[in-house]
Amino acid sequence: MTSTKEVEFYNRLKLLRTERSVSRKELAEAVGVHPQTIGYIERRQYNLSLSLAFRLASYFGLSLDAVFSQRPFEPLSNETLRAGASQKQADPVEL
């Protein structure tokens, strides 16, 4: 059985905030926490509750697994490249 102490969560909060130009204060106000708490979550110094995780994901209009993961996230460029390659396979170019 895995103990809760071993569970570590990775997140894309900082990336999402930067991408959408949302300050830590704005995000904190939207989800009802102190701005410092957002910082602790971003730096993985605090394992947040499921309820707060849902609030954060819903603020960005994303699913939970798009924002939080138990494994480190791949760089977005890699994911985009892979998504592009699978799209090409699905829709072969007609000559």
Next chain:
Amino acid sequence: MMGNLQDRMFRQVNSAFADRLQRRNRRRPIVVATLLSAVLIGLALNAGGDRIVFVALASLPYWLCMHLLNLSLRGIFELSDERLDEHQVAVRNNAYKTAYGFALVFMVVLVTVASVLDLDRPGTFAVAAFAFLTCALAPRMIAAWSLEDNHDVD
């Protein structure tokens, strides 16, 4: 009445002055000063003559340190749960848990030292006061000492 007090406290702990006390390198000296002020009260209790005046004077730094500790921790030990978020509540609960263990060990050590030294009555009273004052603020001191810094700004 209680709501007004909490409102005032909430504004104080989120003021610009409180912001300046958030860094760990500012919180730790306050913890050391708190311990020293508790020692000072112990010494004042052990002083001869006008003991009450000495104790009253020695209490001022202790209360000042307690206020600074509260500001540096954004009032997590003073404000009600409704005014705190889940991280702040977690920090507070962890500090209480650690402080409980610390207080037990601290009391055993102090009782042992006091019995070995075979102190007189004022001396015993001074050690007991020091123990009480330290344990009373132990959760705040532990949280202020150990809470990680939050450097990022945007």
